[in-house]
Amino acid sequence: MKTAIILIGYQNDYFAEDGILREVVEESSKVTNIIENTVNLINNCDDKLIISTPIIFSESYAELSEPVGILKTIRDVGAFKEGSKGSETIVELKAFEDKIIEIPGKLDLNAFNNTALEQTLKDNDINHIYLAGTVASICIDSTGRSAVERGFKVTMISDCISGRTVFEKDFFCENIYPLYSDSVLSTEICNGGK
Template sequence: MKPEKTAIILIGFQNDYFLEDEILRGVVEESSKVTGVLNNTLHLINALDGVLMISTPIVFSENYPELVEPEGILKTIKEVGAFKKGSSGSQTISQFDQFNGKITEISGKQGLNAFINTSLEAVLRKNNITNVAFAGTVCSICIDSTGRSAFDKGFHVTMLSDCISGRTVFEQEFFCKEIFTLYANVISSKELITEHT
């Protein structure tokens, strides 16, 4: 993958998932620790130059008017009050502050797929991106949904196995070994860094 044709899509790096005592920390904590998701992702961002970095946080309005009769994880998000606009939980993790200017934040994500209701595809096309690599959470939901959509749109998809967490260690390993491989290249962040340096 050529650096100038590659984008790293960062999904779910928000306080509700990663900050101690926040609402959804327990959902991905075990998987994130085992794979070293946060440290590996921070190292990846720091090590790569000339690669477009995009963050797509999920944020909802007060009382969640965007979610009409939600099911599954979106129902849970509404019930527990996660990712609410203006809350500390909806904010991007402070560890990304050091990369001010290096990460482009694309707003509008209010569901599982980061392409829906956002300018993500337009930004990728404008920058002549052909390859997208994913880091973040949750593997079985937003990562998989957005990854499949990217594939359907003609992008070459890479999943960074050590930068992606799941609800359980088993789920993360299963998706990396059995699901992502159906439509994506699955490699570690270290392998991607080696390709680009």
């Protein structure tokens, strides 16, 4: 199977010291060690297509019509605005810009909506995707389920996922994701792994 790694939410508003939504994923991110694990993953995955799908909104958030939940929170706190430091990719991944294909257009919870993600995967004959990033219960789950519905095999990289709490991340990795996907550690998938 041809595989790709999809990175979701690796942006300053979640992970930088001054990120507007850092507190939302900070505890889970530390426990998981998501950033270091993801950097090691990318360093060791020369054999896989790596794609980033950042969420970025206009200054006015005109793309969000009556948002609820996390999308309302994003608008209310001013996160992920186009041209802002918070919408940029985290510095730890900038060193890999030549290895990572960035696919813009993500405006909601699912990385397939309003983006060229599905077409990019098809153009590269990808039939198996690995998911990494944040938030476990929202964008990771939504994108994973959508991928399965589109015919892709899905594997979650459990030590490269964070949630709003440690419990949430563990609950999704142990109880929800196994209903539609496999799960591996980052050390299991590259350069000789699965």
